Amino acid sequence: MQALKEKIMRAVFFLTALSSILAVALICYFLLSNGLPAIGEIGPQEFLLGEEWSPSDTPPSFGILPMILGSLYVTAGAIVIGVPIGVLSAVFLARVCPKKLYKVIKPGVDLLAGIPSVVYGFFGMAAIVPLAGNSMLSACILLGVMILPTVVAISESAIRAVPEHYYEGALALGAGHYRSVFRVLLPAAKSGVLAAVVLGVGRAIGETMAVIMVAGNQARMPVSLFKGVRTLTANIVIEMGYATGLHRDALIATGVVLFVFILIINISFSVLRGKAL
């Protein structure tokens, strides 16, 4: 009786463990089976490299290059803004910050990670848009802030993982505190910091609501930092509500393209983290 119970529960535990595999399989299947036929129908080249997105024209055109570029530009901008501040803040938290201050700042950074993206969006709408307009620049600034906690948290643990004797060795050679940190600890934590950047890229490219609220969302080739831009994520959310037929499938295909981007980013993150100290 007891042995049977053990066996049954073992099977139950095993089955629950398979749930994540099932989830990934279902997600892949449903996205691909709905998205790929649309890409086939539109033509991979027209879809991925087409510069015009006008689903309601006759004949409609479904080119998502503007959105692909939009996502890439906005993400790049977020990295330019968020990474330097984030990595330096991580250095501060790991090696500079007095203990008392740490108890205030660390929960602050955690809170920054916990703020919902719509709240960021509302903040951006009223605090950034009046200065920078509904533009790529606004989206970059807002996303730069949103990836901060990710970059800080992962860089901080990477810097902390460097053995203490690296730092002591540098001090022994006569380097000051900051020089030891920046020229010895930080280079040694390089792959961990890079992993933080990659994860930040993933966050930025997948972010949806906050971007929609500040980016303007015009579906045209991005022209300037001060003009509106539409990302892949925004394209899906904005049009899915009323899309039908091929238009709807093209939006799901947009999701497939985003999914592929994310998979590439995830794989590079795992590789980098495997190399981290």
Added chain:
Amino acid sequence: MIHKHRFSSSHTTETQSVLSPRQRLFNDGGSLAFHGHKLSEKGLAIVTWTSAIVTIAVLAYIIIFIFLKGVPYIKPSLFSYTYNSDNVSLMPALISTVMMTTLSLVIAVPLGVFAAVFLTEYAKRGNRAVALIRMTMETLSGIPSIVYGLFGMLFFVTFLGWGFSVLAGTFTLSIMILPLIMRSAEEAIIAVPDTYREGSFGLGAGRLRTVFRIVLPSAATGILAGVILAVGRIVGETAALIYTAGTVAQVPDSVYESARTLSVHMYALSSEGLHIGEGYATAVILLILVILINACSAWIARRVGTGFGRNA
């Protein structure tokens, strides 16, 4: 070229032995990522402190800004049980948020914890399935919420025919938080000292009894920390819910009806553009919730830290 790769790796210094470690440390040629020129202690101190101050200032600014904008709009009518365009009540959204959070946890917590039990207590080392489970878990945790939303719409809403409903939203959220629960449960279970298990086995308990009577109770605080993180994620979620749970602004009568959470409510208010003030008021309530959730998780993390120390 040596110059350029001077600090490319701290371990393989023997390949670049032209410069002594001391020379390398003090030779300011400018290979540092953020700084081109001379690196003085003072300069580095200034940039480091400034960045930290910027980070905290941004947080403070966001919170103060949202409170200043939202608090004036908080009034009793905002908390009426039914929503209409006069009161723009957030109460139904608050109730739906609690409902969806609870249901998602009911689904995801047992799944995640049991899966973690399998990974830590049952699976043999080097098991192929385990490697695959870990890989899919990593993949799941990186998928953006809008992709979850698309999947939920295709699978739960359309394929299973549930329509825009609390149920479809709940299941979508459950999959989304599954990796979070699984990972924190796994870490918490691993942190339980082996002596506990050995003691239990020594007293004649079987594996199953050991898991439920010894391991899981000892890991409870750690698991709870993960659950609270998951609550935070759900409360802030929007993109995964718009096309699964829909955006109906009333309290749902059953799980087969559409409902909006607080975050979705905020987004709906912003896209309608008529009640932005009430949107900020909702943001204040949401922020307070998030601050409470974070305080909870910090408190629990401290308790985990003072339990059986991982480093002990």
